[in-house]
Amino acid sequence: MGSEAEHVLTLDTLNPNVIELQYAVRGPIVIRATEIENEIKAGLKKPFAQVVKANIGDCHATGQKPITYIRQVLALCTYPELLKSNDFPEDAKAQARRILEGCKGQSIGSYTDSCGLMVVREDVANYIGERDGYPADAKDIVLCTGASDGIKSVMTLLLTAKGGIDAAGFMIPIPQYPLYSAAISEFGAYPIPYYLNEKNKWALDVSELERAITEAKPNCKPRAIVVINPGNPTGSVLTKENIKDVIKFAHRHKLFIMADEVYQHNIWAEGAEFVSFKKVLQEMGAPYNKMELASFMSASKGFMGECGYRGGYAEVINLQPEVRAHYYKSISAKLCPPVSGQAVIDCIVNPPKPGGPSYDTYMKEKDDVLAKLKEKAKFVTELFNSIEGISCNEVMGAMYAFPRIYLPEKAVEAAKAAGQTPDSFYCFALLEEMGICTVPGSGFREEPGTFHFRTTILPQMDELKAVLNKFKDFHLNFLAKYK
Amino acid sequence: MGSEAEHVLTLDTLNPNVIELQYAVRGPIVIRATEIENEIKAGLKKPFAQVVKANIGDCHATGQKPITYIRQVLALCTYPELLKSNDFPEDAKAQARRILEGCKGQSIGSYTDSCGLMVVREDVANYIGERDGYPADAKDIVLCTGASDGIKSVMTLLLTAKGGIDAAGFMIPIPQYPLYSAAISEFGAYPIPYYLNEKNKWALDVSELERAITEAKPNCKPRAIVVINPGNPTGSVLTKENIKDVIKFAHRHKLFIMADEVYQHNIWAEGAEFVSFKKVLQEMGAPYNKMELASFMSASKGFMGECGYRGGYAEVINLQPEVRAHYYKSISAKLCPPVSGQAVIDCIVNPPKPGGPSYDTYMKEKDDVLAKLKEKAKFVTELFNSIEGISCNEVMGAMYAFPRIYLPEKAVEAAKAAGQTPDSFYCFALLEEMGICTVPGSGFREEPGTFHFRTTILPQMDELKAVLNKFKDFHLNFLAKYK
Numbered sequence: 001m002g003s004e005a006e007h008v009l010t011l012d013t014l015n016p017n018v019i020e021l022q023y024a025v026r027g028p029i030v031i032r033a034t035e036i037e038n039e040i041k042a043g044l045k046k047p048f049a050q051v052v053k054a055n056i057g058d059c060h061a062t063g064q065k066p067i068t069y070i071r072q073v074l075a076l077c078t079y080p081e082l083l084k085s086n087d088f089p090e091d092a093k094a095q096a097r098r099i100l101e102g103c104k105g106q107s108i109g110s111y112t113d114s115c116g117l118m119v120v121r122e123d124v125a126n127y128i129g130e131r132d133g134y135p136a137d138a139k140d141i142v143l144c145t146g147a148s149d150g151i152k153s154v155m156t157l158l159l160t161a162k163g164g165i166d167a168a169g170f171m172i173p174i175p176q177y178p179l180y181s182a183a184i185s186e187f188g189a190y191p192i193p194y195y196l197n198e199k200n201k202w203a204l205d206v207s208e209l210e211r212a213i214t215e216a217k218p219n220c221k222p223r224a225i226v227v228i229n230p231g232n233p234t235g236s237v238l239t240k241e242n243i244k245d246v247i248k249f250a251h252r253h254k255l256f257i258m259a260d261e262v263y264q265h266n267i268w269a270e271g272a273e274f275v276s277f278k279k280v281l282q283e284m285g286a287p288y289n290k291m292e293l294a295s296f297m298s299a300s301k302g303f304m305g306e307c308g309y310r311g312g313y314a315e316v317i318n319l320q321p322e323v324r325a326h327y328y329k330s331i332s333a334k335l336c337p338p339v340s341g342q343a344v345i346d347c348i349v350n351p352p353k354p355g356g357p358s359y360d361t362y363m364k365e366k367d368d369v370l371a372k373l374k375e376k377a378k379f380v381t382e383l384f385n386s387i388e389g390i391s392c393n394e395v396m397g398a399m400y401a402f403p404r405i406y407l408p409e410k411a412v413e414a415a416k417a418a419g420q421t422p423d424s425f426y427c428f429a430l431l432e433e434m435g436i437c438t439v440p441g442s443g444f445r446e447e448p449g450t451f452h453f454r455t456t457i458l459p460q461m462d463e464l465k466a467v468l469n470k471f472k473d474f475h476l477n478f479l480a481k482y483k
Numbered sequence: 484m485g486s487e488a489e490h491v492l493t494l495d496t497l498n499p500n501v502i503e504l505q506y507a508v509r510g511p512i513v514i515r516a517t518e519i520e521n522e523i524k525a526g527l528k529k530p531f532a533q534v535v536k537a538n539i540g541d542c543h544a545t546g547q548k549p550i551t552y553i554r555q556v557l558a559l560c561t562y563p564e565l566l567k568s569n570d571f572p573e574d575a576k577a578q579a580r581r582i583l584e585g586c587k588g589q590s591i592g593s594y595t596d597s598c599g600l601m602v603v604r605e606d607v608a609n610y611i612g613e614r615d616g617y618p619a620d621a622k623d624i625v626l627c628t629g630a631s632d633g634i635k636s637v638m639t640l641l642l643t644a645k646g647g648i649d650a651a652g653f654m655i656p657i658p659q660y661p662l663y664s665a666a667i668s669e670f671g672a673y674p675i676p677y678y679l680n681e682k683n684k685w686a687l688d689v690s691e692l693e694r695a696i697t698e699a700k701p702n703c704k705p706r707a708i709v710v711i712n713p714g715n716p717t718g719s720v721l722t723k724e725n726i727k728d729v730i731k732f733a734h735r736h737k738l739f740i741m742a743d744e745v746y747q748h749n750i751w752a753e754g755a756e757f758v759s760f761k762k763v764l765q766e767m768g769a770p771y772n773k774m775e776l777a778s779f780m781s782a783s784k785g786f787m788g789e790c791g792y793r794g795g796y797a798e799v800i801n802l803q804p805e806v807r808a809h810y811y812k813s814i815s816a817k818l819c820p821p822v823s824g825q826a827v828i829d830c831i832v833n834p835p836k837p838g839g840p841s842y843d844t845y846m847k848e849k850d851d852v853l854a855k856l857k858e859k860a861k862f863v864t865e866l867f868n869s870i871e872g873i874s875c876n877e878v879m880g881a882m883y884a885f886p887r888i889y890l891p892e893k894a895v896e897a898a899k900a901a902g903q904t905p906d907s908f909y910c911f912a913l914l915e916e917m918g919i920c921t922v923p924g925s926g927f928r929e930e931p932g933t934f935h936f937r938t939t940i941l942p943q944m945d946e947l948k949a950v951l952n953k954f955k956d957f958h959l960n961f962l963a964k965y966k
Contacts, residue, residue: 008641008706008739008775009806015642018813026597026815058594061587075562078823079554087568104544109789111541114509145628145793148817158491159498161671163644182816188644223491256491292491306592308822310628310793323492330501332509333665334631338821339791340561 021185024178024443029427030055033437048435052467054455055437057232057399059305062458064369067304069362070347073099074309077108077343089357095350099343108339114332116143116313117339120346124313127349132279142314142327143345145337146307147262147298150314152183153331154294157323158223158256159187169220171212171255173204175402175444175452177232190220195447198404201393202236206245213253224256225249230263230274230397233444233454235377237272237397243280247288259295262312265302265370268377269396278315292318299344301399303369311341373399376457376464383468389479399458402441405451405475411482423451429478434470504668507661507926512910513538516920531918535950537938538920540715540882542788545941547852550787552845553830556582557792560591560826572840578833582826591822597815599626599796600822603829607796610832615762625797625810626828628820629790630745630781633797635666636814637777640806641706641739642670652703654695654738656687658885658927658935660715673703678930681887684876685719689728696736707739708732713746713757713880716927716937718860720755720880726763730771742778745795748785748853751860752879761798775801782827784882786852794824856882859940859947866951872962882941885924888934888958894965906934912961917953 011019033051040046053061060066069092076082076096083093102119104110115121121141128136144150160168171192172180184191194212196202204227213222227246229238238246250257259277267274281289299311319327351366352358377395384392384403392403407422415425423440430436430453441452459467494502516534523529536544543549552575559565559579566576585602587593598604604624611619627633643651650673655663657676667674677695679685687710696705710729712721721729733740742760750757764772782794802810834849835841860878867875867886875886890905898908906923913919913936924935942950 006737006770006773007801007803007806008737010803011805013706014806014809015640015644017642017644018640018809021813021816023812023816026818027812056594058587059592060590061593063588066590066592071562075558075565078561079558082558085570103791104541105546107543107549107791109542109549109787109791110544111539111790145821146818156669157498157501159500161498161500161646163646179816186639186813186816223496254489254491287489290489304592307594308586308590308592308819310819310821318490320490320493322494323490323497326497326501329506329510330504330669333504333506333662333669335509335629336791336793338628338793338824340823341821 017186017188021182022178022443023182024439025056027439027443029424029431029437029439032428033431036431036435046435047433051431051435051437052459052463053437054459054467055439057301057456057458058307059301059458060307062456063460063463064305064458065365066306067347067362067365069352069358070304070306070344072358073347074340074343077340080106091352091356091358095347099346103339108343112336112339112342114334114336115141115328116337116342120342123346123350124315128276128278128315132276132282134279134282136278136315140315140317142316142331143337143342144312144314145334145341146300146310147260147296147312147314148179149310149337150294150296150312151179151258151260153327154258154314154316155183155187155189155224156330157327159189160221163188165219167220168224169216169222171209171222171225173226173228173231175233175441175446176226177228177260178443180226181445190216192216192220192222193445196231196234196236198393198447198450201396202231202234204238204242204246206249209246209249222253222255224258226258226260227277228260229277230266232260232263232398233400233402235393235395235398235400235402237267237269237274240275240280243275243277244284247277247281247284247291251288251291257291257293259293261295262298262301263398264297266373266399267397268374269394272396274397278317290318299341299348302348303366304344304348305369306344309341309344310338311344312337313345372461373457376461379461379464380455380457380468383472387472387475390475395457399456400454401457402444402452402454405453407451408479408482411478414482423453426451426478427453430471430474434474436467436471436474500669500671504665505661505926506665507922508539510922510926512907512914512920512922515911516914519914519918529918530916534914534918534920535942535946536920537942537950538922540784540939540941541790542784542941543790545939546943546946547788547941548848549789550830550845550848552835552841553787553789553827555841556830557823557826560823563589574835574839574841578830582829586822591826595819595822595825597817597819598624598811599820599825603825606829606833607798611759611761611798615759615765617762617765619761619798623798623800625799625814626820626825627795627797628817628824629783629793630743630779630795630797631662632793632820633779633795634662634741634743636810637741637797637799638666638670638672638707639813640810642672643704646671648702650703651707652699652705654692654705654708656709656711656714658716658924658929659709660711660743661926663709664928673699675699675703675705676928679714679717679719681876681930681933684879685714685717687721687725687729689732692729692732705736705738707741709741709743710760711743712760713749715743715746715881716883716885716922718876718878718881718883718885720750720752720757723758723763726758726760727767730760730764730767730774734771734774740774740776742776744778745781745784746881747780749856749882750880751857752877755879757880761800773801782824782831785831786849787827787831788852789827792824792827793821794827795820796828855944856940859944862944862947863938863940863951866955870955870958873958878940882939883937884940885927885935885937888936890934891962891965894961897965906936909934909961910936913954913957917957919950919954919957
């Protein structure tokens with residue numbers, strides 16, 4: 001009996017759901033990337049001067065500047081003394097005053113309602129109403145600590161508190177954003193993977209949905225379908241027809257729809273447009289417009305990229321009133337989402353108005369960020385498709401490319417010998433040789449026998465070009481090495 | 484088959500753990516208080532002009548002013564343009580620059596590591612080292628979205644992912660802060676209540692701990708003991724001897740210690756002092772200094788009261804390295820705590836230094852808040868004890884009084900007839916008649932046959948006096964009515 005035996009928590013007693021949980025976006029390769037950064041700091045020689053973190057959609061980390069107006073409103077809310085300053089525009093002051101009026105004691109240091117400030121919820125409802133052409137109700141808006149928190153809160157409602165064949169089943173796209181698989185593990189729920197059609201721009205085929213749910217029904221209680229649109233990691237943008245098909249499918253199988261729409265401002269492809277699930281539900285009329293739907297939005301993506309403020313909201317419609325009361329109650333133990341994050345959301349959904357002193361700068365900064373991202377989406381797509389052994393669907397939306405890599409058999413064997421998936425093996429080599437940190441496709445799950453990686457399109461254009469040239473060298477070397 | 488039948492979520496299918504979950508601090512009485520506020524706004528006549536919310540420790544909501552220095556540092560981090568302004572002191576600028584240096588892209592809009600910024604974790608470790616006289620390791624510090632988030636993350640590690648007699652048991656004080664019972668419900672874990680000794684300043688008797696765990700052992704797997712010190716809702720402050728007893732008990736039964744120490748700056752009683760569990764563990768030496776302990780701290784209480792920023796940290800010591808890796812991984816899916824909340828924590832643990840331009844004002848503001856709270860703690864204790872049918876232990880620490888109310892038999896019967904607990908019945912009457920919103924003792928649980936309520940001591944002194952005078956009238960009327 002060594003001192004080890006004295007621990008309450010060991011690998012034998014630790015919550016097995018925690019052991020199972022994986023979150024690839026911050027997984028082993030990212031941990032290794034940070035180690036390498038520390039090795040460089042400590043003077044260790046590397047074939048590169050710094051690590052490029054293309055693993056996570058962290059806009060400001062890769063050189064994007066904050067939108068001035070948002071930060072002005074936040075500074076005014078934070079330190080209201082600045083309301084007296086002539087250095088801040090009147091529209092920013094008015095918006096800050098309005099937010100502070102909504103805060104108890106006029107301080108963003110006080111708790112808000114658990115659903116968030118009513119003034120922000122109203123602004124979100126107006127934004128959605130204008131976006132969709134159908135009104136939204138502020139009572140259906142729940143602000144949250146980033147979209148992740150909102151997603152987990154809704155998933156919590158759908159759990160069964162039972163295991164085995166009584167566990168709640170969540171249909172998730174493959175490839176998917178790993179928050180979903182991580183939450184399913186943590187909750188002891190049951191994942192129902194459905195494969196997106198890589199050959200058809202990662203479209204969502206109803207026949208595949210039917211296959212997936214049919215196979216899963218003996219093993220769990222299917223409760224919800226998760227759709228990510230625009231797609232992460234795929235970069236796809238669904239058509240309205242495709243969304244209709246999904247809604248009909250969900251209705252047929254009595255599934256709660258969870259629409260992850262955090263990239264709704266990030267549409268790049270010609271002819272593509274963002275259409276919300278809420279809008280399509282409304283257009284379809286009865287019985288679809290009574291279906292339960294949660295749509296999630298974030299302050300972290302779009303053109304603002306304010307990840308660190310942890311702002312987000314969920315619009316949750318058509319809940320039974322009793323269920324909604326329990327939902328509100330269940331989030332009350334978290335007290336409230338960060339109020340500065342709520343203020344960021346307010347600036348996004350209620351931006352400066354034409355004619356106001358901040359309008360031109362705001363629009364210029366917004367358009368500039370979006371134009372650059374659009375340019376990079378095109379550049380990345382074309383570059384990947386120009387390289388032997390790689391194919392990549394067009395980055396139609398969101399902030400990522402998810403190229404497919406065709407790996408030689410010898411590389412697959414070498415990976416096996418190293419105890420890694422082939423794409424992990426590939427991505428680790430890319431990190432060690434070139435200092436480029438991406439995320440292996442296996443972290444998002446993928447069709448068996450296919451290999452991918454995810455990279456953000458966020459580095460500034462000059463850096464992105466340099467990085468992708470280094471990548472190309474790496475890739476061709478890798479192919480040659482394992483030919 | 485009405486449209487009701489079409490809902491995925493009904494009271495029959497909703498997660499039963501969510502249905503069970505209760506969070507009294509924002510429970511039915513608070514919902515009713517908000518309704519009354521809306522009724523007043525709508526012009527309905529009430530016997531009072533406004534509702535006094537004494538239900539929640541929300542400092543700024545009740546008139547406490549933010550600490551200037553904290554808000555200056557936050558404004559500088561938010562809008563770095565202000566670093567050029569002469570209106571901000573140099574020490575605030577230096578602290579803001581240091582935080583921004585720690586942020587990727589020098590923006591608090593980028594994600595931090597999931598454990599938080601290393602610079603803040605180091606400052607927390609220094610603070611703890613100075614507080615206890617024993618060094619702390621920055622790697623043991625995990626920043627979180629308010630203490631609540633940190634507490635739930637640690638509880639998650641301790642779950643068994645099983646129900647029935649294999650569920651994880653958490654020893655919780657009665658009365659307790661309802662976060663614990665709410666989280667236990669949500670997680671499907673097993674509560675092991677132990678009663679604090681109201682007759683002895685709410686002390687923690689080891690014989691009671693032994694009784695509680697002995698009774699619980701056939702029904703669950705006891706994993707952890709929660710201690711709240713200074714006490715919420717009790718206002719107690721534990722002695723070092725009492726803490727030693729708890730540590731020995733936890734060692735004997737191999738329990739993980741969860742020390743909720745968010746009120747560590749809020750000590751009022753003469754002769755009382757805050758001693759951390761960590762310090763006592765270290766003083767006791769082997770084998771106790773190898774025990775697993777998590778201590779939680781918040782930006783929301785103390786003298787700063789920055790609830791809305793959702794800042795907090797956990798110091799988690801003596802984890803096995805493999806377990807710690809899983810802990811870090813499990814929080815990574817939340818991405819990171821709000822960075823502005825991290826900055827608040829930094830200002831609290833690394834305040835202005837003597838001789839610097841902000842020191843005098845900072846100390847004056849801090850001392851002023853604490854002196855006023857101390858005065859109110861004394862006033863409230865004395866006032867409650869002067870009223871017939873009420874007894875109240877001294878408010879030695881924290882921000883609440885938890886008086887015991889001796890209710891006439893007729894009142895107990897009337898409550899029963901109304902389908903309420905006697906203290907809910909009492910608190911609802913207090914709300915409806917006087918507009919004073921408190922929380923019934925049953926929301927914190929209490930010894931059977933005893934009745935209490937919790938009130939904050941936060942309203943400004945003039946208001947507090949007026950409120951308590953109205954309360955006294957109400958109470959004496961209530962006694963007379965049900966005599």
